Amino acid sequence: MAATNIEVWQQGEIIEISQAANDIKKIVIRQSKPAKADPGSHIDLMVKANGEMVRRSYSVVSQSEDLKDLTLGVFLVPNSRGGSIAVHELNVGDQLDITQPLQNFPLRVGAERYVLIAGGIGVTAIMAMAAVLKRIGANYTLMYAARSRDAMAFREELEALHGENLQIFFDEDKNFIQIPELIASLDDNTELYICGPIRLMDAVRRTWLDSELENTNLRFETFGASGWYDPEEFIVRIPAKNVEVLVNKQHSMLEALEAAGVDMLSDCRKGECGLCEVRVLNLKGRVDHRDVFYSERQKEENEKISCCVSRIVTSESGLAADASGPALVEIVTT
Numbered sequence: 001m002a003a004t005n006i007e008v009w010q011q012g013e014i015i016e017i018s019q020a021a022n023d024i025k026k027i028v029i030r031q032s033k034p035a036k037a038d039p040g041s042h043i044d045l046m047v048k049a050n051g052e053m054v055r056r057s058y059s060v061v062s063q064s065e066d067l068k069d070l071t072l073g074v075f076l077v078p079n080s081r082g083g084s085i086a087v088h089e090l091n092v093g094d095q096l097d098i099t100q101p102l103q104n105f106p107l108r109v110g111a112e113r114y115v116l117i118a119g120g121i122g123v124t125a126i127m128a129m130a131a132v133l134k135r136i137g138a139n140y141t142l143m144y145a146a147r148s149r150d151a152m153a154f155r156e157e158l159e160a161l162h163g164e165n166l167q168i169f170f171d172e173d174k175n176f177i178q179i180p181e182l183i184a185s186l187d188d189n190t191e192l193y194i195c196g197p198i199r200l201m202d203a204v205r206r207t208w209l210d211s212e213l214e215n216t217n218l219r220f221e222t223f224g225a226s227g228w229y230d231p232e233e234f235i236v237r238i239p240a241k242n243v244e245v246l247v248n249k250q251h252s253m254l255e256a257l258e259a260a261g262v263d264m265l266s267d268c269r270k271g272e273c274g275l276c277e278v279r280v281l282n283l284k285g286r287v288d289h290r291d292v293f294y295s296e297r298q299k300e301e302n303e304k305i306s307c308c309v310s311r312i313v314t315s316e317s318g319l320a321a322d323a324s325g326p327a328l329v330e331i332v333t334t
């Protein structure tokens with residue numbers, strides 16, 4: 001199962017849409033150039049949002065045996081930048097540009113034990129992995145947490161497939177994954193795969209790093225979708241280049257700088273690789289670090305930002321009481 005992230009674009013036709021949970025649609029897309037989706041794969045697709053074509057990534061939940069059809073689960077993101085709204089407005093029969101499946105969250109087959117943690121829509125990145133582990137008879141536990149029963153997608157099929165290997169947690173029951181206890185129970189023969197909201201991933205990552213466990217046995221997928229604060233408009237300035245850009249809620253700092261003609265480096269655009277790093281000169285507000293690249297200490301220092309996902313906000317004491325206007329950051333690009 002070689003990981004691939006070579007982009008091949010093709011046509012996709014929507015052949016089925018149904019409601020998988022509150023605000024989550026199950027969407028089946030037929031590929032014009034059918035390619036295999038290994039566990040942990042995603043596709044990128046182009047949709048029109050707010051009058052412009054935008055590119056969004058969605059995990060492949062499952063694939064038909066003939067490889068033609070890919071099932072996605074798409075969450076209508078609150079304070080969406082427009083992509084998920086546009087995808088929710090698609091209809092059966094619509095055609096769109098999609099990539100063949102891309103892979104940067106591969107499952108390593110061969111570990112003695114696996115723990116898979118899915119939070120909310122993060123289950124879409126985990127489901128295909130769990131199905132493979134079931135098929136090969138691996139020792140695995142799938143832990144799936146959601147706000148409520150209504151918000152949990154794909155529950156019935158997961159229960160049918162995974163039986164006792166599946167543990168379900170609902171915030172509405174105040175039943176949460178006990179992260180310290182879980183991680184204390186693991187050893188170096190266990191691999192943990194996680195995809196979910198930043199709070200959950202951050203808690204797991206911090207507890208893992210405080211343990212003696214091998215760093216390489218913790219693997220995560222972010223999609224850079226959620227932060228600690230709601231997105232706000234903010235200003236980014238590059239004094240050395242005499243550039244000032246207003247970053248609206250619909251775009252990332254990276255996208256806004258690119259649109260302004262600034263030469264930027266990037267790769268994952270999901271807060272994982274660090275290539276889009278910018279250095280902070282001045283800050284009026286608070287950095288909403290949405291990446292998983294920097295350590296806790298680096299995030300507290302606020303000297304560097306992954307500008308593909310992280311944002312600046314005025315919220316929660318980010319600004320002095322008499323401050324007015326949007327938050328602002330002055331940076332140096334690297």
Ligand code: FES
Nearest residue numbers: 267269274276308
């Ligand atoms: S491009 Fe990879 S962290 Fe921003």
